[in-house]
Amino acid sequence: MSYNIALNFEDGVTRFIGCKEGETVLDAAYRQKVNLPMDCSDGVCGTCKGHCEQGKFDLGDEYLDDALSDEEAAEGQVLTCQMVPSSDCVIQVPVASTLCKTQVGKIQGTLAAAEQLSEGSIELAVDLDEGGELAFLPGQYIHIDVPGSGQHRSYSFSSKPGEARATFLIRNIPNGLMSGYLTQQAKVGDRLSLTGPLGSFYLREITRPVLMLAGGTGLAPFLSMLEQLVEKGSDQPMHLIYGVNKDDHLVKVDALDAFAERLPTFTYSTVVVDEASTHPRKGYVTHHMDAEVLHDGDIDVYLCGPPPMVDAVLKHFDKEGIVPQSFHYEKFTPNQAPGEVA
Structure with missing residues (x-):
């Protein structure tokens, strides 16, 4: 048995390693020439501390409170020298990949x-x-x-x-x-x-309703997310609002229809900016965020689109007092990497 561990470094690089059953993340990383931060490797110093965003694991009880407090452990903080995964995991490593002698x-x-x-x-x-x-x-x-x-x-x-x-x-x-x-x-x-x-824009574990907001080709990452959700399943409501400038800019609608058939809790709506359009929903995505998809703020929001759209959504949430449980966004310009902007 081997688990897939995603190590997300603070410079945006993600490195995947395989972790054997019963193996610590630190040992697995070193075995694959990724030098995660460490000093004692015995749960004493806290140098190898990171944050596990998703996945199951065991930390044992042999580390010191000075290295990892109960409060930190409850928040998902881990010591990679003590962490033994029992599923695939995603771990935030608070240093640049270059300092760990790895690269993209x-x-x-x-x-x-x-x-x-x-x-x-x-x-x-x-x-x-x-x-x-x-x-x-x-x-x-x-x-x-x-x-x-x-x-x-x-x-x-x-x-x-x-x-x-x-x-x-x-x-x-x-x-x-x-x-x-x-x-x-x-x-x-x-x-x-x-x-x-x-990039740090990616699908987290779904534990509550999800609202996805896509602008233009910002639909791409949501297609990837939905593909994975079809495979893993989810009983949480998920709604996508997909906005474009013109009618003929709406693409992959057949794929969205297929996702709606395969994911019973998934729904979507499309919005067109062009005033001359005969589309049933015109304007911007912010005009079509009904209360039923906002769940009184008990939602995880994912947003990907051009900068004006992202800024408009941020201002709309602020104006309306909408504070999602978590908010992940990425804005892009034509000649710039998505992750280099947000």
Whole structure:
């Protein structure tokens, strides 16, 4: 038996390690050449302290209170030298990845498809090389090198973790570096280099109702999250509000319909900004947050979209006095990695 442990470093890098049954996270990390912070390795100093966001584990009772207090343990703080997982886990490591002598992974793949879904969006599919590992948390992003440019662009996965084919929703920007490549030069079979995963925007364990807010190609990470939720299931209500500027910018609606069929507690609505639209819901996502999806603030909110949308939602929540139990957001600009903004 082996468990998948996601180590999230404070510089946005995520590194996945395998942890054997009965093995501590610290030992597993060192075995895989990830030098997590440590000094005593006996539960005495507290140097290896981190925060477990999700997963099951045992800390034993051989560590000192000076290293980890009962209050800290109750809040999810852990000592990686004492932590023995009994499930997959996600751990926040409060140092940069470079200080742990690890770095973001590099993956090679082959362009399988580049389909223009609408005037404003392209779906890119990449077949990963056999044996190439691509573990990530649903919602995270990756850098993709633009062939021949010496530069990269960053995109959230729309596919489920662990798939041999990774997919991405890419905004089609006139004269954009990646857009230009995909619409004018790309051919099936082109070789692509990817670096990641990255980002602190990802699906946490669901223990209460969830509200997802997507703007444009910010839908991508939610498709990945929903794929995983279909596999794991959830009995909590989940509602997605998906906003776009124009009618023809609404994409992957068939996928959302399929998720609604496979996830009985999932519902979604779409919103179009264009005043000339005949869409039944017009305006912005903030105009369509009914009380029934807000659950009096007893919700986890996930928000991904362009900066004006993210700022508008933040202001709306503040104005209306809405304080979610947890709020995770990511805003992006066309030429900037999502995680580099929020």
